[in-house]
Amino acid sequence: MPRLSQWFIRAAFIYLLSGFTVGALLLAHKGLPLHPALWSWLPAHIEFLLFGWVVQVTMGMAFWILPRYWQQPRRPNPGYATIAFVLLNLGIWLVVAGTTFRAGPWFLPAGRAAEGAAVAFFALHAWRRIVSREGT
C-alpha cells in the first residue's frame, strides 16, 4: 500500500471514530437526554462520515488498487492526489467551522468548494488509470 493511501486511510479511520462518537452521543441523547446543544454537532457527524470516512477511504483504496503503469512513475501525477488529500481535509474542517461552530457565512461555501476541488484533483490523477488490462 503506497504512503499516500496510508495517509488517506488513517485519516478516514480517525473520521470514522469521530463520526461514530458524535453519532453515538446524538443517538443516546434521543433516548436519554444529555444536553440540548448536542444537536449542533449533527452537521459535523454527517460531514465526518460522508466525506471524512466514505469519500476518503474510497480515494485511498482507489489510489492503491487502480491499474498502475509498467514503468515509473507507476502511479501518474501523484501530486494531484496529494493535493486532493489536503483539499478534502481542509474542506471538511471549513464546513464544520461554518455549520457546527458558526464561524461565518463563507466557511460553508469555501468548504464545499475545497471538497469539490479535491474531487477534481483526484479525478485528474485517477482518470488515466481507469483502463483495461490492455491499457485501453
Add this chain to the structure above:
Amino acid sequence: MPSLTRWYIKSALIYLAAALLLAVILALPPSANLPLFIRYLNPAYFHLFLVGWVTQMIFGVIYWMFPIITRAQPRGNAHLGWASYGLLNVGLLLRVVGEPLVGARPEAGFGWLLAVSALLQWLAAVIFVILAWPRVKEKYRGG
C-alpha cells in the same frame, strides 16, 4: 475471501435491500394511512444505508484486502473482527426497533434502547479500527 468478509458483504447486501424497501414505504402518500411509528423510521433508513450497507461493505473489503500482518496471523485477532461485526449489527438493529418506539411512545421508557444501540455501534467502530490499523502499511514481505 475470509469467512468474516463473506458475512460482512452478505449482510451489507441485505441492509441495502431493506433500506430501499423502507425508502419505498416512506415515500408512500399520506392517503396510505401507515401506522404512526413508520414516520419515525426516516433516520433508520439513512443508517441502514450508510452503516448497514456502505460502512459494512467497506469493513468487509478492508478485512479481506489490506496487507497481512504476518503469515501466522494474517488478519490479526479474528475474534475482534467477529466482535465488531456482531456489535455493529446488533446495535444497528436495536436502533431500527428502538427509534420508532421512542418516537411514537416517548413516555413508554424505551430510551435506553437507543443508548445501548449507540454504545454497541461505537464499540464496533473502535474495535474495527484497532483491528485494521496495523494493516495500513506496505505489503508484507516476510520476516
